[in-house]
Amino acid sequence: MQIPFHKPYITDDEVGQVLDTVRSGWLTMGPKTFLFEREFSRYTNAPHSVAVSSGTAALHLALRAIGLRPGDEVIVPTMTFTATAEVVCYFDALPVLADIESDTGNIDASGIERLITPRTRAVIPVHYGGQPCDMDAILETARRKSIYVIEDAAHCPPAFYKGRPVGAIGDMTCFSFYATKPLAAGEGGMVTTANEEWAERIRILRLHGISRDAWKRYSTGGSWYYEVEEAGYKYNMTDIQAALGISQLRKLDSMREMRKRIADRYTEAFSGTDALTPLDTRPDRSSSCHLYVLRIDPDAHDIDRAGFIEELGRRGIGTSVHFIPLHRHPFYRNSFGYDAADFPGAERFYERVISLPIYPGMTDEETDYVIESIKDVSSKHRK
Numbered sequence: 010m011q012i013p014f015h016k017p018y019i020t021d022d023e024v025g026q027v028l029d030t031v032r033s034g035w036l037t038m039g040p041k042t043f044l045f046e047r048e049f050s051r052y053t054n055a056p057h058s059v060a061v062s063s064g065t066a067a068l069h070l071a072l073r074a075i076g077l078r079p080g081d082e083v084i085v086p087t088m089t090f091t092a093t094a095e096v097v098c099y100f101d102a103l104p105v106l107a108d109i110e111s112d113t114g115n116i117d118a119s120g121i122e123r124l125i126t127p128r129t130r131a132v133i134p135v136h137y138g139g140q141p142c143d144m145d146a147i148l149e150t151a152r153r154k155s156i157y158v159i160e161d162a163a164h165c166p167p168a169f170y171k172g173r174p175v176g177a178i179g180d181m182t183c184f185s186f187y188a189t190k191p192l193a194a195g196e197g198g199m200v201t202t203a204n205e206e207w208a209e210r211i212r213i214l215r216l217h218g219i220s221r222d223a224w225k226r227y228s229t230g231g232s233w234y235y236e237v238e239e240a241g242y243k244y245n246m247t248d249i250q251a252a253l254g255i256s257q258l259r260k261l262d263s264m265r266e267m268r269k270r271i272a273d274r275y276t277e278a279f280s281g282t283d284a285l286t287p288l289d290t291r292p293d294r295s296s297s298c299h300l301y302v303l304r305i306d307p308d309a310h311d312i313d314r315a316g317f318i319e320e321l322g323r324r325g326i327g328t329s330v331h332f333i334p335l336h337r338h339p340f341y342r343n344s345f346g347y348d349a350a351d352f353p354g355a356e357r358f359y360e361r362v363i364s365l366p367i368y369p370g371m372t373d374e375e376t377d378y379v380i381e382s383i384k385d386v387s388s389k390h391r392k
């Protein structure tokens with residue numbers, strides 16, 4: 010059996026929406042993008058949604074909106090993709106890496122306060138795998154210390170914290186619609202916020218810093234006249250991406266249900282095995298189930314995690330690792346002098362974790378094959 014790590018879930022809905030867009034004659038940012046923004050706001054309860062070209066662009070523009078400056082500091086968990094911290098470097102600002110909870114992969118909210126200095130402007134919690142971080146604790150610290158909370162929700166939606174949808178919790182929330190994400194548009198991103206001024210600034214910055222209606226300057230009824238207000242970026246979404254986004258958004262809940270069913274099957278199979286442990290889930294949160302991460306006890310086996318990955322690959326199963334912590338990468342180590350000894354939670358987590366296949370359309374038979382294969386590799390290599 011061949012089971013890839015990920016397969017996109019594209020049906021006739023997406024094909025129909027894309028065809029409709031291509032035939033409409035309007036390919037780049039326009040009516041579909043704005044419809045996607047409105048529907049996204051409805052789903053997340055966020056007053057403003059601004060669509061952009063990627064999750065990285067969303068994070069970059071969120072930091073532009075708060076006016077980040079050279080020498081400022083932004084707290085970022087070390088267990089994330091480089092995009093979360095790289096955008097801080099765009100400003101010649103300092104990404105201050107924070108350790109994580111080794112049972113969930115999320116930033117350790119209790120460790121944030123001691124990283125705050127007079128130069129700290131924001132914290133970017135990453136909802137690892139789609140399970141929201143401890144937002145009450147993070148917001149309480151941030152409000153007391155007057156720093157912003159910009160959520161990296163690349164692994165959401167749909168995710169909920171104490172019943173509230175991720176997207177309407179922190180100061181700004183940044184989503185990714187990259188091909189493997191729970192809402193996949195190939196590429197794309199969204200910033201949500203309740204702050205109208207920030208939303209407006211991001212709308213202008215995403216299209217070269219030119220005045221708001223510039224997108225329709227080539228349409229009949231649009232004006233040829235525009236003004237450049239500041240140096241912006243080419244970060245707009247296209248209507249083709251938005252067409253994919255709209256159809257994925259409309260089935261977000263059913264796709265989540267399909268992933269949840271797989272996650273539950275994995276959790277049931279691995280609970281009670283002492284050498285294999287699912288990540289912990291907090292009862293007051295609902296995860297998008299974007300990733301299913303299993304912890305493999307390195308002391309219980311005669312092979313390490315890389316050995317597990319190889320053995321599963323030989324059985325036709327694609328897996329991945331989320332993530333190689335940022336402090337281990339040469340760029341962050343050499344530029345900022347990070348040391349693994351300062352991140353015991355992330356080190357413990359990184360040594361153990363393996364991400365298993367989980368996507369809508371994956372069958373029970375395929376899920377069971379993954380479970381049996383992992384149990385088989387584990388028992389063959391038990392010390």
Ligand SMILES: Cc1ncc(COP(=O)(O)O)c(C=O)c1O
Binds near residue numbers: 092163
């Ligand atoms: C946690 C996290 N943040 C940000 C990003 C960046 O998103 P994008 O690829 O849409 O730029 C990713 C993408 O993989 C991610 O996993």
